[in-house]
Amino acid sequence: MTEPSELDQQLLITARTHLNEFIKRVSKKFPKKGLMLEVGAQGRTQVQNSFKNWDIKSFDLIEDHQPDFTGDLTLYNKDIPDNYFDAVACLEVLEHTVDPFAAIKELRRICKDGGYLLISAPLNFRLHGPLPDCWRFTEYGWKVLLKDFEIIEMNTMETPSRPLFPVKYNIWAKVDKSKNINPRTMKFEI
Numbered sequence: 558m559t560e561p562s563e564l565d566q567q568l569l570i571t572a573r574t575h576l577n578e579f580i581k582r583v584s585k586k587f588p589k590k591g592l593m594l595e596v597g598a599q600g601r602t603q604v605q606n607s608f609k610n611w612d613i614k615s616f617d618l619i620e621d622h623q624p625d626f627t628g629d630l631t632l633y634n635k636d637i638p639d640n641y642f643d644a645v646a647c648l649e650v651l652e653h654t655v656d657p658f659a660a661i662k663e664l665r666r667i668c669k670d671g672g673y674l675l676i677s678a679p680l681n682f683r684l685h686g687p688l689p690d691c692w693r694f695t696e697y698g699w700k701v702l703l704k705d706f707e708i709i710e711m712n713t714m715e716t717p718s719r720p721l722f723p724v725k726y727n728i729w730a731k732v733d734k735s736k737n738i739n740p741r742t743m744k745f746e747i
Contacts, residue, residue, distance in 0.1 A: 565683045572725055575714040576648060576677055577603045579727040583710065584608055587673065591643030594667065596630060597650040598622070604646045604675075611644075631659040637667045640734075644673040648727075652678045652692045661702050670734040674706060677727040681716045697745055699726055704738040706730035 561569070584607035595604050596616045605613055615624040616637075628634040630647075631654050645668050647660075654660045664674060684690045694702065699711065708730050713723040 561683060561685075568682060568724060572679070572682070572714055575725070576727055579677075579712050580604060580607050580646075580648075580675065583675065583729050587644065592641070593644040593646060594626075594637075594642045596645065596647040596664075597653075598646075598648075601648075604648070614642075630654055630663055631656040632663070634663065634667070639666055640669045642668050642672060644668070644675070646675040648675060648677045650678075651676065651694070652690055653687060655689065655691060657692055657694075657702060665705060665732055665734075668732045670732055672732045673709075674703075674730045674732060675728070676703075676730065677725060679725040681719065681722045681724050694726065696726070699728060700745070701740045701743065703728065703730050704740055704743065705733060705736040707733050 580603045587608070590610040591612070593604070593608060593611045593613045594616055595613055597618070598604065598615055599617070599622050614626065615622070616626040616628065616630070617624040618627070618629060620627050626634065626636055628636070630650070645664050647664060651657050651660060668674060678692070678694050680693050680695060696711065700708070708728060710729040712727040712729075714725045714727075716722050716724050
């Protein structure tokens with residue numbers, strides 16, 4: 558893969574700071590404790606630092622970082638019961654899945670009704686590892702992916718001088734197991 562440009566390196570630093578600030582800010586609005594799954598953390602510590610009283614378990618596709626659960630987020634993971642976690646953090650992971658719709662379905666399955674999802678992914682950012690880097694999501698794509706969640710906050714990191722093309726989205730959503738929305742019936746406005 559081509560080496561990142563200076564712009565890309567600066568955007569990565571700014572994007573990480575933006576994500577960390579989002580996590581710190583929304584963590585203050587969460588319950589004081591609970592059981593959380595962090596997907597693909599790979600050594601990042603902001604979730605652990607912001608949710609100190611939470612019991613945080615880890616999930617990854619590979620065992621390199623010794624996660625509590627190893628599996629494919631796009632498949633049913635039999636080691637994790639339905640409605641198990643109070644919250645799930647899936648940050649900077651979804652763009653690397655081969656089937657983001659299946660990944661969202663699995664995240665919804667393992668999170669309790671009324672539980673929370675913290676999720677983020679880039680829109681206007683270079684291809685990056687770990688490979689594969691398959692997807693970019695617009696505001697409307699997120700609304701379709703999270704159609705059966707209540708989106709509490711959709712936070713964007715804007716691209717300088719490019720309106721309507723954010724670098725990334727950070728989202729805080731609430732699981733609503735009663736929803737089963739047909740995306741073909743959704744209405745979209747700018």
